[in-house]
Amino acid sequence: MQHIIDRFISYVTIDTESDASSNTTPSTKKQLVLANLLVEELKKIGLEEVTIDENGYVMATLASNIEQECPTIGFIAHYDTTPDFTGANVKPQIIQNYDGGDIVLNKELNIILSPNYFKDLLQYKGQTLITTDGTTLLGADDKAGITEIVSAMEYLIQHPEIKHGKIRVGFTPDEEIGRGAHKFDVEKFGCDWAYTMDGSQIGELEYENFNAAGAKIIFKGKSVHPGYAKGKMINSMLLASKFISKLPKKEIPEKTKGYEGFFHVVGISGSIEETTVELIIRDHSAKKFRKRKEFIHKLAHRFNKKWENQFGAEIVIAEVKDQYYNMKEKVEPVFHIVEIAEKAMKELGIKPLIKPIRGGTDGCQLSYKGLPCPNIFAGGHNFHGKYEYVPVESMMKATEVIVKIVEITAAKK
Helix, strand or coil: HHHHHHHHHHHHHCCCCCCCCCCCCCCCHHHHHHHHHHHHHHHHHHHHEEEEEECCCCEEEEEECCCCCCEEEEEECCCEEEECCCCCCCCCCECCCCCCCCCCEECCCCCEEEECCHHHHHHHCCCCEEECCCCCCCCHHHHHHHHHHHHHHHHHCCCCCCCCEEEEEEEEEEECCCCCCCCCCCHHCCCEEEEEECCCCCEECCCCCEEEEEEEEEEEEEEECCHHHCCCCCCCHHHHHHHHHHCCCCCCCHHHCEEECCEEEEEECCCCCCCCCCCCEEEEHHHHHHHHHHHHHHHHHHHHHHHHHHHHCCCCCEEEEECCCCCCHHHHCHHHHHHHHHHHHHHCCCCCCCCCCCCCCHHHHHHHCCCCCCCEEEECCCCCCCCCEEEHHHHHHHHHHHHHHHHHHCCCC
């Protein structure tokens, strides 16, 4: 256990926050600190063909130890952390033999991780938890996944009696800003299929995710002296507010779950003459996803029609861009790769929790690049904020799942 704790802490104490405003890959140079550390660690534990390319993608190989032909499979995790909450100066706290009560993350700031609010905590009574100190995120998303992959490879090297085919591991930058798979060289990776270790609670196994798009909507206005503005001023901020009010009120993240899609306003800024609204569009159904995008364009058209005489041009400009798609379409034709992961969990006494991802992973984009890639739990909870935590036992189980998957794959005829 201590070995996994030490490895995980060595990763999360390195700041790897990505930056959506950057045009480079990785989006932040500090991500390369961990990437280069991983290169050295993979070499040290005995992996072969360890590489890092100019974009920060790390790959390595564990050679097959069997003579018969066997599929080459991969395991992937991302090393960046979200820009939604600071990942600088992470100070992990270790809670041994968790008693099921409140955990004081920061006494001075009165920040408490409580099972009264985060009920999943009670699943882990008696276990060892790693939490934040209440001032940063933890980074279990996805440094828990990295910990598990590296630990599993190390275990397989130390136990050559466990038979396996060729295994590839890959670590990516910028997943949290939607670019983790953009420059991933699937051909170089050379796998029949792979798994991302990027899920949450123990047992999660996912092969469905949202179809995703981002919308940038620009509202124009006219500024005149407010004392003489009647019939002349057009306040773009108020126009944007009216537009937002026309979005379906029950189709927002706070009021949806499961397969239900949503519109989510993520940013608004502006002045009288110009306001920009950014929102994301999500739906599991391809048909409903298409209709959601059409709705934005139709709504913009209605506003333009209403204001065309007074403004004299398009007053609302809507740009909608697809971000990623539901991997289900690419995974279902090779569904045995999900069944192998499910079998591995069951053999280890883990109840598989097969459910749709209300988000995306590198795996969804990789699946559309020709590498089918379901998602497996990494163990963490409450990602992207100060209440993030991970049970050490969950990381240990995820490590065992990786080992069991390669065993089953090698034995499968």
